[in-house]
Amino acid sequence: MLVCRNGRSDSLTLEGRLVGERRVIVTVEEGVIARIEPGGSSDAVLAPAFVDPHVHLRTPGREDEETIASGTAAAAAGGYCAILAMPNTDPVVDSAPVLRGLRETARREAVIPVGFMAAISRSLGGEELTEMGELADAGAAAFTDDGRPVVSAGLLQRALQYGAVTGRPLSLHCEEPTLSRDGHVHDGAVSAELGLAGYPSVGESTMVERDLALAAYEERPVHLMHLSARESVEALARARDAGVSATAEVTPHHLVLTDDAVRSLDPNTKMNPPLRAERDRHALLDALRDGTIGCVATDHAPHSREEKDVPFEAAPFGVTGLETAFAALYTHLVVPGLLSLETLLERMSVGPARALGLPEPKLEVGARANLVLLDLKAEWTVTAEGFRSRSANSWLLGERLHGAVVKTVADGRVVHAA
């Protein structure tokens, strides 16, 4: 399912500290972890590399914003060994020929392994299923209509049923459009003050509840994307307790920011789902900590400079995240003691891999080397010029962050070395 450009596997040694203080020297021979021995003098943290289940590579159609080459290079710089790309491109990834074309390009360009999701509905129209069997055979990593909800409950039920044939996960963007309406920001005190149309929490959570009810009825797994509201987290926890096979992801920006940031009217605080209230942020963080939400996903959404250099209301939704995810969460959650480093690393690597059925990065002898080396003492400033991504619509521009990715090994190859 994952594809990457061809190349030889590397042999190298890495010195670092495992979480839990033990210093080790890891020897990689031809891409495989051959030995893990005590020793070395490096204080950098060595961990399984990251997996991002939610990336927009904007290819085909908006190669000015991101390409497979630039997006995977950005991911490598962010410590990722695998990413999944969303199908809401132009054309939409809703047929095997489009998917095959992308996989062909990835075999030439992708710096790290990338999987392509295919659409649930043709043209993301929400009316007819795509040929999910053929798409799965052609290598679709999962199915999603991301950017839009599957509005029709009946169509989602059919997609869940057909999941038994494809064997691929469904990733769901939960939004009830008659409640989100033309909302730009969370419906609350900030939207009331600024006059921006509000997208209320129930606009997400009622759809989360509907989708979980369908998953329960069909006894099929679902993955809920970019949760933002406390009510959604509560619905997810109830469903999981009741035995529904549901996983979920949360973005760094929803874990760090609230709608208070929107007061700046900075277009890089505008995303869908919107930044919500402190109570929502707390619920998301608690859920990430206790595992109700098992994945961090960036929802890396590149936009051209001219698209974001407009008044807030005219700006498109979305921010980039691949190159800042670890440092942002380390700085804002781990350093202040809100989340353990161990949990963060797990939720950025094994958690997402498991939720989406991808190979799990492991730091053990015999495993393919998918490793990240992190310098926790490093400090750096996020600048528009510093990105490998073609776009710079980051919510962290100008911020000083702790923690830097020193080296990334993906599928046995060194793909980033600072």
Added chain:
Amino acid sequence: MKHLLSIGDLTRADVERLLETARSLDGPEPLPVLRGKLVLNVFYESSTRTSSSFELAAKRLSASTLTIKSSGSSADKGESLKDTVLTLAAYEPDVIVIRHPQIGAPAFVARHTAAHVVNAGDGKHQHPTQALLDLYAMRKALGGLEGLHVAIVGDVLHSRVARSLVQALGLVSAHTTLIAPPALLPRGIEALGCETTTELDAIGAADVVYVLRMQRERMLAGASYVPSLREYTARWGITPERLRPGQKVMHPGPLNRGVEIDARVADGPDSLVLEQVRAGLVVRMAVLHDLVAAGAAAARLGAVA
């Protein structure tokens, strides 16, 4: 003051100073204080009162002025706001007055030019000169602002006037009650420092009833904020029978007579609607004066005192 983008950026002292400057400028004589200065009025939304009063205010202060409307401009040809702003900035204006349908447009202009920027209305966000002129008209009619009780009635959700006025009234220690149908009363608006209710009876306690326009053009088809305009008028329309004698009535215009305000109220003796228009001119003169010639203004006020 570098810009006037939002009442939220002002202090009580700023408001007092602007109202005082407006009072000192209240007279028919043109003043030479902005001679040689350039004021550009850029209007991306239709406007009668605001654009005409800014233009007249600039002329009364002897500034050169130019009003650009979006229809017939390069905006019609798809020019981005950024390019329009950079183009206008090349004339080195002292002030850019902008009205734009998008929230945040004036702040955007301020980021891209060196000129002083005045927000003449950005979407549903802010209309700070309207709030200042309303304070001016209230003070003139009622003598003082502190402790005044103002009931704002109508489509609060879509109203930049309501947002600006609630903040402005809060700054001068007046008391505000927002009265609207449930779906037109934004959740969380109380955080601006006001009370809210859906009951029109609450106007009884107010010194001033401030009527908002039912902004029909902002209503999405089928949004059902209210079942019908007829039902709105029946429950929330301001009629003579619903007012106490002597209770002042204000409206930012344009009026929908027979919808949110009865014609007998609009034309009645307690209506301050035309006072508001007159206040608009002097308050906008005060704002332009304060931005461009703040130091001179302070000296002048000192001399008057």
